[in-house]
Amino acid sequence: MALSGGGLRATAYAVGGLLYLSDAGLQSHVVRVASVSGGSLAGAFLESKIDIGAAERDDLRRHLAHLANVIATRGSLDLVRYIPIAIGGIAVAVDVAVAILGRFAPLTRVALLLIGFVTLGLILSTRNRPLVASIRSKIVARTPHVPSGRTTRHVYCTTELTSGLPFYFCGDAVFSVRYGRGHNPLDLAAVASCSAAFPVAFRPFVVNGGRFGFRAVASPRRLAFSDGGVANNLATQWNDDSAAGLIEGIGTLTDATLVMDASAPMAQWRVGWPRGLLSELRTFVRQTGILYNNTVVPRSDTLLRAALDSTADRTTAVAPLVASPVDIARGAFAADGSVRARRILELLASDAAELETSARVSASTKTTLSKLGVESTARLIQHGYAMAMASTGHWPFSRPPDSLPSLADIRQLVQSGS
Numbered sequence: 001m002a003l004s005g006g007g008l009r010a011t012a013y014a015v016g017g018l019l020y021l022s023d024a025g026l027q028s029h030v031v032r033v034a035s036v037s038g039g040s041l042a043g044a045f046l047e048s049k050i051d052i053g054a055a056e057r058d059d060l061r062r063h064l065a066h067l068a069n070v071i072a073t074r075g076s077l078d079l080v081r082y083i084p085i086a087i088g089g090i091a092v093a094v095d096v097a098v099a100i101l102g103r104f105a106p107l108t109r110v111a112l113l114l115i116g117f118v119t120l121g122l123i124l125s126t127r128n129r130p131l132v133a134s135i136r137s138k139i140v141a142r143t144p145h146v147p148s149g150r151t152t153r154h155v156y157c158t159t160e161l162t163s164g165l166p167f168y169f170c171g172d173a174v175f176s177v178r179y180g181r182g183h184n185p186l187d188l189a190a191v192a193s194c195s196a197a198f199p200v201a202f203r204p205f206v207v208n209g210g211r212f213g214f215r216a217v218a219s220p221r222r223l224a225f226s227d228g229g230v231a232n233n234l235a236t237q238w239n240d241d242s243a244a245g246l247i248e249g250i251g252t253l254t255d256a257t258l259v260m261d262a263s264a265p266m267a268q269w270r271v272g273w274p275r276g277l278l279s280e281l282r283t284f285v286r287q288t289g290i291l292y293n294n295t296v297v298p299r300s301d302t303l304l305r306a307a308l309d310s311t312a313d314r315t316t317a318v319a320p321l322v323a324s325p326v327d328i329a330r331g332a333f334a335a336d337g338s339v340r341a342r343r344i345l346e347l348l349a350s351d352a353a354e355l356e357t358s359a360r361v362s363a364s365t366k367t368t369l370s371k372l373g374v375e376s377t378a379r380l381i382q383h384g385y386a387m388a389m390a391s392t393g394h395w396p397f398s399r400p401p402d403s404l405p406s407l408a409d410i411r412q413l414v415q416s417g418s
Contacts, residue, residue, distance in 0.1 A: 001030060002235040002259040003039025004296075005196075005228065006321075007367040010038030010262035012071050012377050013321055015064050016384020017260040018042075018052070019413075022060050023401040024389070028053050032254060034155040036228035036235040038262065038367075040195035041076055041139055042067065043154045044188050048140040053151030061413075068377055069417030075371035076138055081130035088123040092116045128193065128202050134369075135196075136189040155238050156195045157228035161204055162220045166231045168238055168247070169194070175247045180216035194225040196369075199288055200281075202227075233296045234261055236303070236316075258392055259303060259318040260384060263296045264363055317395070319387035322363050326352050329390035340400060344393040347404045348386060354407055358383040378410040385410075 001021075003014040014035075021027050030053050035043035045067050046052060050059060070076070099112035153170060160167035163178040169191045174182045184191070186207070194205045204226045209219035231237060236259060241247045269286055303318040319328075326348050333341040348355065361379040365372065372380070385405065392398050405413075 001033045002239070002257060003033065003035040003042055004235055004259070004261045004263055005037030005039060005233045006262035006264060007038045007369055008041070008071050008076060008372055009264065009321075009362070009365045009367060009380060010260075011042045011076070012068065012372065012380035013262040013362065013384040014039050014042040014260050015068050015071070016381040016386075017258065017319060017388040018046075019061070019064055019381065019405075020385045020388040020401075021258075022057050022064070023385075023405075024392075024399050025057075026392075026398065027055065027057065027060055028151070029397065030152050032153050032155060034157060034235045034238040035195065036157045036233055037196045037198065038369075039235055039260070040156050040192045040228070041135070043156065044135070044140045044192040045070075047154045048188055051150040051152055062417075065413050065417030067417070068381060068414040070138055071372055072374045072377035072414050073371055073418065074138055075369055076134060077131065077369035078134040078137065079370070081133055082127075085123055085127060085130070088119065092120045092123065095119070125203065128197065128205060131196070131202055131369075132189055132193045135192055140188045140192065156191050157232065157235050157238060158194045158197075158225045159228055159230035161224040161226055162222075166228065166237045166241065167223075167225065174212055176214070177241060177246045178217065179212070179214045179219045181247075182212035182214040182219075185211040195228045197225065198227045199230065200285055229295065230291075231295065232299065233263060234259055234299050234303075236299065256315045256317070256392075256395055258388060259300075259316065260388070261296070261300050261318055261320045262384075263293070263300065263321065264365065264367065265322055266290070266293050317391040319384070319391040321383065321387070323387065324359050325355055325383070325386035325390040328387065329393060332390065332394050340398060341393060344389060344400050347400060348390060351404055351406070355382070355386050358386070358407070374411060374414050377414050378407055381410050381414070382407055 001017065004010055006013070021030065033043050033052065046063060049063050052060060095112055095116040099109050099116065104112070156169040158167050158169065160176060163176065165177050168175040169184055169186070172184050174184045186194070190205070197203070197205055204224040206222050206224050209221055209223050212219060212223070228235065236257070239254070239257060266289065300318060300320055303316055304320060329345055329348055333345060358379040361376065362383040365376055365380060382405070389400060393400065
C-alpha cells in the first residue's frame with residue numbers, strides 16, 4: 001500500500017482503504033505500507049499497535065475504529081500547545097509597534113526592533129515541538145523502533161534537503177539514494193513528524209548526520225528532513241527507487257500496489273492587495289501549494305491511465321480521492337465479464353447516490369491536522385472503502401465483501417472507537 005499525504009483527510013481516506021482490505025480478506029497480503037505526511041499518521045498509529053498482515057480481522061477493525069475516532073474528535077495537533085508561541089508572537093508584535101510608534105532615540109528604536117526580530121526567530125524555531133508532542137500524545141505515544149520480523153513492514157517517506165532527494169525510514173534502518181543504508185536513531189513519533197513537516201507551517205527537522213552511521217558514503221554533518229510530499233506526495237517513490245536498484249530494498253518487490261491518493265483539487269485563489277509582508281507570505285504559500293500539486297498530478301494521472309488500460313499490466317491500482325468509485329469501476333471492468341467484476345459493479349450501483357455524495361464531501365475537505373468531526377470522517381472512510389474496492393477489483397486474488405457498509409455503519413464504527 002502507498003498512503004499519500006493530505007493531512008487528516010489522507011489519514012481517514014487510508015482508514016477506508018484498510019477497512020476494505022480487511023473486509024475483503026486481503027489484509028494478510030499486505031507486506032509493505034509506504035506513507036507520506038497524513039498517510040504516515042495512519043501508518044505510524046497502526047505500526048505502534050498491530051502487525052497488519054498477521055492480525056485478526058476484528059483486531060484490525062478495532063484499531064481502525066480507534067484511529068477514526070481520534071481523527072473525528074481529537075485531531076493530531078493539540079492547538080493548546082501553541083499558546084506559548086502565540087503569546088510570544090503577540091509580545092513581538094507589541095515590541096515592534098512600540099519601536100515604530102514610540103518616541104525613542106534612533107539607536108533605542110533599532111535595538112527594540114532587533115530584539116523583536118531575534119525573539120521572533122527563536123519563537124519560530126520552536127514551532128515543531130508541539131507537532132511532535134501532539135503526535136506522541138494522540139497517535140503513537142513514545143514508541144521506539146518496532147521489532148523486526150513482522151509480516152507488514154512500514155516505510156515512512158521524507159524529503160532530505162541536503163541531497164534534495166527522498167529519504168526513507170523503516171524500522172531500525174534508513175535508506176537514501178545518496179547516502180545508502182544506515183541506522184534509524186529516531187522514535188516513531190519523530191519519524192512520523194519528519195514525514196508530515198509541511199513547509200512554512202513547520203520547519204525542517206535537523207538531525208546530526210553521524211547518528212545514522214551510513215555504511216557506504218559519509219553524510220553531511222547535519223541532515224534536514226521536510227514533508228515527504230515535497231519529493232512525491234503519493235508515497236510511490238519507494239517502489240520506484242527499489243525497482244531501479246537505487247536503494248537497498250527490504251525483501252522482494254511486491255506483486256501489486258494499492259495507491260490511496262488523497263490529494264485534493266486546488267481551490268480557486270483570489271488575488272489580494274499586492275503589498276506588504278502578509279501578501280508576500282500568502283503568495284509564497286500558494287506557490288508552494290502549486291509545486292506540491294505538480295509532484296502529484298502527473299504521477300497520479302499516469303498511474304490511473306495504466307490502471308484503466310485493460311491491455312496493460314495493471315499491478316498498480318490507484319484510488320484517487322477526486323474520482324467517483326462507480327466511474328473507476330466501469331472503466332476498470334469495461335472488458336471484464338467475470339463474476340467478481342459484476343459483483344463489484346452491483347455493490348457500487350446499489351448505493352451510488354450516497355457514494356457520490358461522499359466523493360464530493362471528501363474532495364472538499366481541507367488539508368488540516370485538526371479534528372474533522374464524525375460526519376466528514378465517516379464520509380472519507382466510506383469513499384476510501386469504495387475507491388479501494390473499485391480500483392482493486394481486477395486483481396485475480398481480490399474477493400469483494402458480501403455487502404457495502406452503509407454510512408450509518410461507518411458512523412457507528414467511528415463513534416465506537418472512543
